[in-house]
Amino acid sequence: MSIKIDNLTYVYSQNTPFEKKAIDNVSLEIKDGEFVGLIGHTGSGKSTLIQHFNGLLKPASGNVYVNNIDIHSKEKPLREIRQKVGLVFQYPEHQLFEMSVYKDVAFGPTNMRLEQDEIDKRVKEAIGIVGLGEETYEKSPFELSGGQKRRVAIAGVLAMKPDVLILDEPTAGLDPRGRDEILDEISKLHEELGITVILVSHSMEDVGKYVERIIVMDEGKVRYDDIPKKVFNHIEELEKMGLGVPQVTYLMQELKNKGFLVTNEVTTIQEAYDEIMNAISKDVKI
Numbered sequence: 001m002s003i004k005i006d007n008l009t010y011v012y013s014q015n016t017p018f019e020k021k022a023i024d025n026v027s028l029e030i031k032d033g034e035f036v037g038l039i040g041h042t043g044s045g046k047s048t049l050i051q052h053f054n055g056l057l058k059p060a061s062g063n064v065y066v067n068n069i070d071i072h073s074k075e076k077p078l079r080e081i082r083q084k085v086g087l088v089f090q091y092p093e094h095q096l097f098e099m100s101v102y103k104d105v106a107f108g109p110t111n112m113r114l115e116q117d118e119i120d121k122r123v124k125e126a127i128g129i130v131g132l133g134e135e136t137y138e139k140s141p142f143e144l145s146g147g148q149k150r151r152v153a154i155a156g157v158l159a160m161k162p163d164v165l166i167l168d169e170p171t172a173g174l175d176p177r178g179r180d181e182i183l184d185e186i187s188k189l190h191e192e193l194g195i196t197v198i199l200v201s202h203s204m205e206d207v208g209k210y211v212e213r214i215i216v217m218d219e220g221k222v223r224y225d226d227i228p229k230k231v232f233n234h235i236e237e238l239e240k241m242g243l244g245v246p247q248v249t250y251l252m253q254e255l256k257n258k259g260f261l262v263t264n265e266v267t268t269i270q271e272a273y274d275e276i277m278n279a280i281s282k283d284v285k286i
């Protein structure tokens with residue numbers, strides 16, 4: 001499922017003293033099956049933008065197309081779009097409210113009025129996909145760790161079988177281990193289910209090594225939209241926007257500044273190592 005937005009502008013509290021243009025004439029397209037990182041400093045407009053992708057917000061001007069259909073045209077029911085474009089909000093575990101993990105995950109598919117067999121199938125599948133076992137079915141979500149609760153919340157969206165999964169800061173508040181586990185799981189999910197995944201974050205370090213494309217937002221506009229390595233090349237500009245780049249990019253930049261013939265277009269330690277070894281093998285200064 002593809003998402004396309006055309007000259008989208010969104011203004012909060014329009015025509016009041018608190019008027020704020022949160023999205024400023026943005027156009028972009030996310031193709032079916034892509035794994036995209038949407039990165040920006042706090043307040044850059046990321047959350048506002050993604051709420052347009054499933055019709056939760058309506059643009060002040062511009063259009064939103066899902067599979068080439070204008071979602072605000074009269075014939076397209078928004079309800080169907082919201083099932084197909086699944087949005088996992090920041091701290092989604094705050095929205096867990098059922099007595100058991102099983103019931104919580106079943107909430108979405110039950111509202112879709114599916115047969116009970118289908119609901120059970122989806123719930124079990126979704127809980128398995130996020131890496132939780134059967135022993136969690138009857139547990140209260142509140143007995144679980146922060147990372148586990150978040151998995152339950154993600155399973156609840158997956159059980160609706162979305163074609164696009166959007167996760168707003170899925171690692172917020174987790175420790176480094178929980179962070180890596182969730183990101184590994186999301187990455188696996190993209191590979192195995194082949195669905196479009198949009199990962200919203202303010203951290204290049206977290207997202208850079210997983211996604212295939214990064215869209216950088218600043219003050220409601222898209223500043224960069226490219227493969228991670230190319231985006232990381234703009235170290236100074238990103239720092240001005242309050243964003244960093246992965247540590248390995250800084251290391252390579254430092255070597256480059258000192259005259260070593262290496263590129264800073266790396267995203268992982270392995271790539272940095274290969275680049276350095278390559279420079280050594282060519283007998284250049286390093």
Ligand SMILES: Nc1ncnc2c1ncn2[C@@H]1O[C@H](COP(=O)(O)OP(=O)(O)OP(=O)(O)O)[C@@H](O)[C@H]1O
Pocket residue numbers: 012013020021022040041042043044045046047048049202
């Ligand atoms: N309900 C609202 N009313 C008025 N202004 C808002 C509202 N929600 C967001 N804004 C403003 O719109 C701009 C974009 O906010 P948004 O939440 O989209 O940014 P963000 O990049 O997602 O930030 P964060 O990373 O902190 O979630 C900010 O200046 C914010 O203060």
